[in-house]
Amino acid sequence: MPTFDADTTEINAFKVKDAGLYIFSQYFDQEEVFDELREWYDSEQYRFEVPTDEMDRVESFLDEYFYEVTRVATDDIETFCVVKRKYTDHADILRNSVYHTSQGNNTVFVMQDRPSAEQAVEQGATYLADTDIEFNL
Template sequence: MPTFDADTTEINAFEVEDADLYIFSQYFDQEEVFDELREWYDSEQYRFEVPTDEMDRIESFLDEYFYDLHRVAPDAIEPFCVVKEKYTDHADILRNSVYHTSRGSNTVFVMQDRLSAEQAVEQDATPLADSDTEFQL
């Protein structure tokens, strides 16, 4: 039987502690994929908010379309987080974030992936680990 390696797209789904859900941001160009996930799409935040008890089913479904869903636990989120001073230019950072919130004089961003976090640092954001900001999703 022939085998082949298909390129997959990795999606990081971040567990929201004490909320019993995962959040992730991904553009799906196949309408049937988006239709399957539509009920969990928050159009104001541009992200999916999936209850924990639905994640196994969603992961199996996405696997059929060559998406690799990676669940990120609350204690493993730090490498995806950056901090930027409030009221500074952050449109490009916001575009690749899954979540953002204010903490004192800063805004904390949870980025879609590590590459987006690295790119945010190139745009004058600071890795959460290098800041004095406390944050937990």
């Protein structure tokens, strides 16, 4: 019986503390995938916001289309976070973020994945861990 290894696309879903949901950002080029997840899509924030009690179903569905979902706990989010001074160029950073918020004179970004965080640092951001800013999603 032939076997094959399919390439999967990794999606990090970030648990939002005290909100009972996970957020993630992913472009789905298959219309049927997006249609299945449409009810949780926030078109203003360009992300999916899935209630915790629906995540098992969403993961199973996405697995059928070769998406691998990794749930990132609130305590493990720091390695995905970068900080950039407000009012500086951050369009490319924003494009690869799942969430952003202002904190004083800075903007904190939760990036889709670690390579996006590394790229943001190359574009002038700083890892959250290298700042004195406290942040919880």
